Structure formats: C-alpha cells, structure tokens
Amino acid sequence: MAKATKKAEAKTVTIEQIGSPIRRPDVQQRTLIGLGLNKMHRRRTLEDTPSVRGMIRAVQHLVRVVDEK
Structure with missing residues (x-):
C-alpha cells in the first residue's frame, strides 16, 4: 500500500501598489522594489513569510493586501 502524501502548499499573499x-x-522606494513593485497598480503574489510581512508593514501606506491564501 502506498502512503498518500499531502504536499503542504505554501501560503501566499497578493499585494498591489496603490501609492507612488x-x-x-529612499528606503521605502527600495522596499517596494524588493517586493517586486515599481509602478502603480501592479500586483505581485509572494510567499507569506515574516520577512515579506515586515516589508509590507514598512510600506503599508503604499500597498494594499488583495488576497491571502
């Protein structure tokens, strides 16, 4: 009998840049680039890790969390 293995899906968070x-x-501009955002209304889906959450919090006035899975 083969064991059924469940692959744990990594949690993700989708963010959208809403501020210029x-x-x-400069540190806020570099944080946006680190998140993969550099133009208005662009969206990026990233792995939900403490470091990504910290970056989102640092620029929370410039981004919006669209979806969390």
Whole structure:
C-alpha cells in the first residue's frame, strides 16, 4: 500500500501598489522594489513569510493586501 502524501502548499499573499514612491524616503522606494513593485497598480503574489510581512508593514501606506491564501 502506498502512503498518500499531502504536499503542504505554501501560503501566499497578493499585494498591489496603490501609492507612488515619488518624494518618499529612499528606503521605502527600495522596499517596494524588493517586493517586486515599481509602478502603480501592479500586483505581485509572494510567499507569506515574516520577512515579506515586515516589508509590507514598512510600506503599508503604499500597498494594499488583495488576497491571502
């Protein structure tokens, strides 16, 4: 008998950039680039890890969490 293995799916979070990085501190601009966002209304699906959550929190006024799975 073969054991059925369940592959644990990694949790993901989808974010959308809603604010412009113009006239923002350089560290916030670099955080957006690190999240894969650099233009308005772009969306990116990322793995839900503590480091990604920290980056989202650092620029929470510039991004919106669209979906969490």
